[in-house]
Amino acid sequence: MRLRCLDESRVGADGLVYDTIRMYRWGPRVATMRIGPITRRERADGC
Secondary structure: OOOEEEEEEEEOOOOOEEEEEEEEOOOOEEEEEEEEEEOOOOOOOOO
8 A cells, every 4th residue: 555645843942842744645644643752862982
């Protein structure tokens, strides 16, 4: 089954990342996935 997906990421006022993924099949939305808040971890090399 193929789905058309829309992935939307945003940074909130708190500095955390919030992600919303909407999945569509032949027009109607079939699923929504909300992920967040996502905290950012620093890598060992500082990047």
